[in-house]
């Protein structure tokens with residue numbers, strides 16, 4: 001009973017953030033016409049979103065590629081020649097593993113930190129102070145984070161893709177006895193630019209989700225330090241759930257309709 | 261004419277029958293009062309009676325369940341964002357916890373409104389920041405972070421930031437709460453001096469009777485979500501109004517012992 005009550009409550013929590021996010025997104029979009037005046041703010045957020053996430057993304061992606069190589073080779077063993085190892089790794093990384101895993105780890109890190117920062121500003125009345133001085137927090141705080149998310153997550157994903165494929169390449173050569181030439185030939189067969197592009201489109205959407213959920217949860221925070229902690233949790237949960245649901249929808253759309 | 265303020269000039273800010281509830285907590289129960297141009301009006305009331313909530317309505321940081329706030333004859337709750345922002349540029353607000361942006365230096369805090377709204381940059385901005393900081397007695401600390409200065413200094417910086425755009429109206433939320441008596445006295449004097457210097461209209465929210473009589477031209481007493489009494493500070497001290505006498509009696513009892521606990525309510 002307790003379990004279901006808790007489940008219901010956290011689902012409600014997520015819905016509440018998502019509903020509110022629509023309004024926050026709309027107000028951030030309205031402020032895009034003042035993009036020019038916010039360039040400095042945007043660059044600062046791009047640094048925090050992108051550069052500061054790099055170590056985490058590097059570690060995650062190298063090991064993701066390595067695991068993918070072992071996993072794929074184990075599953076292909078009986079059915080397909082090793083020449084397809086490169087093909088399988090390349091495709092699974094650029095379409096799925098790169099964008100989604102990068103989004104999930106960055107979502108945990110950046111989503112929580114955005115929510116905690118804005119949440120602290122909310123409960124210490126800094127957001128009120130900003131509004132009182134006629135500065136719209138949606139322009140000053142949300143829009144730069146949103147733009148940073150939209151730009152930096154695809155950028156991080158490109159890096160993650162390269163490193164993951166590199167990781168797979170090394171493991172294939174060292175542990176699985178697949179030569180460099182065979183691996184690269186495998187990557188070349190059935191190479192579609194649409195695969196890479198589709199993955200980056202997904203990454204762009206995920207970056208937007210992370211920034212938006214972080215900002216929304218932060219702006220909604222109430223009730224002191226406890227409220228800030230709750231906002232951070234809510235941001236991470238909401239962005240993970242939305243990334244996975246969004247991944248399903250976008251994958252269906254992109255690979256079913258746009259690049260069939 | 262009292263203190264050079266012409267009470268007959270008509271209402272500058274008119275608060276009319278404000279109601280506000282949070283769930284079942286009916287905080288404002290029909291608050292009505294006027295603020296005249298150039299005066300310092302103190303809103304006096306016990307902790308938790310809704311003073312901060314009331315002050316936030318005056319600058320539309322909160323919206324009421326019913327009622328209106330007119331600024332120069334126009335209801336601010338009916339304004340769209342651009343119009344409301346123009347009105348807000350005429351207001352400066354000093355928050356209870358100072359609410360300085362802790363990602364910025366003191367100087368960036370004070371300079372932000374001018375940077376954003378007037379496009380002031382570089383040398384000119386530094387000069388403006390230093391001028392405002394000097395006005396509150398804090399020249400030369402622009403490079404410090406809010407975390408590096410004391411509570412009293414934060415309140416001063418918050419005041420410097422609030423007056424950065426030369427506002428017509430300054431709102432203070434519990435300016436002396438949480439400060440030691442000496443610091444509180446300095447802030448009281450600073451508020452009075454700022455008033456003289458700028459001639460702005462001030463609305464000061466406080467639960468401190470001494471502070472109220474020291475800085476106020478008029479005082480409005482809030483009890484149970486309503487304004488029970490409005491009058492000059494002299495009238496406040498001499499009235500036979502029961503709610504006022506009660507408040508003053510309690511206030512004097514409290515003054516004899518130090519404030520037991522201080523909790524910031526957000």
Ligand SMILES: Nc1ncnc2c1ncn2[C@@H]1O[C@H](COP(=O)(O)OP(=O)(O)O)[C@@H](O)[C@H]1O
Pocket residue numbers: 282285287305306307308309310311312313314525526
């Ligand atoms: N954002 C809010 N949500 C819910 N309740 C609030 C909110 N802000 C204030 N309150 C409640 O309104 C009442 C008055 O608060 P406040 O205006 O801060 O009192 P004070 O007179 O000490 O400034 C309190 O009971 C407080 O719990």
Ligand SMILES: [Mg+2]
Pocket residue numbers: 311312313356433434525
């Ligand atoms: Mg208060």
